[in-house]
Amino acid sequence: MRQYETTFIVAPALPDGEIKKAVKNYKDLLEKEGCEIVHVDEIGVRQLAYPIKRNNSGVYFTIEYKTETGEIIDKLELTFRRDERILRFLSVRLEKYGIKYNEDKRAGIIDERKNKLAAERAKERAEQDAKTKAQKAANKKPSRKKGKPKPKPEAEAPADVAKTVEVPADVAKAEPTVEVPADVAKTVEVPADVAKAEPTVEVPADVAKTVEVPADVAKAEPTVEVPADVAKTVEVPADVAKAPEEATIETADAAVDIAEEVSLDMDILGDLTDSDNKG
């Protein structure tokens, strides 16, 4: 006894009774030919991936049956071809795994297993991601140190960050030239020794508020970019606001330079947040 499975699509435009009748018709035909019907699965109306005979949807049925010889399939398919109501059909022989699969599916095991597998895979992926991330962070730190020889303390606000936060223009301009005022340092909760060392530390906008930058990170990362919104919270001393002319010019240049490297900067900010969190 071999087990077969025939899937076919019935035109959906027919009255409901006729669809049922068509299915019953084929079932009877199989039974008459001495097949043992295992199961009739009514999948239901589905959207077709492409139109067939001007139909955009179809009613799917699957009949599973056992037969001694395969001769019945020719007869069945001939009637399918003659029947105008049938859009498509496909007969497949089921091997042992297929039979088992269908049984499991009927018992609801397949869906269960699928969900479990999906969960498992998601978990595995998350673990691996965490691992690679940690590795990356570990690789990053030392390389950054030697990569940035900093002769002069210098603060910068990346141009596009300033833009997005919509800071008043004059504040943004004044900011980079100034060595970060003491009260700013307080609000960002940078440890005192960092503030003293004070070459330049980049504090990304979103991190600044929430994260207390640990001392070692700050050391490893000698540039401080004071983000615009921090600047907002702090009252900038009056003399700061009136920055010397030459200084502002320099900033403008810096801004251009930075603008060229904006994508780079953003990446760096991203890294920073990572390493900060790890700290």
Place this chain on the structure above:
Amino acid sequence: MAVQRQRRAGRTSREDIKFLSNPNIGNNRKKYCRFRKYGIKHIDYKDPDFLLQFINEQGKLLPRRITGNSLKYQRKIATAVKRARHLAMLPYVADLLK
């Protein structure tokens, strides 16, 4: 200015320049055949959502080099996708399938 230029030069030589390209290129995750790993023996052609994982946006079969399937199961996937296409569960040709 000079300082900045120097800085920029220093920056480009830095390691994070690699972010201009895909940062995940370096750490390639080991591929595996999910059918062997999870003991899936039968691939159902009536399950287009599952088969969607093995075709690209245009409805073409993805190569083994990308999916990581073993040859045996890649063949089964191929037949299942072809059957699904015949039954209009998957398109023969598509655009923006995913």
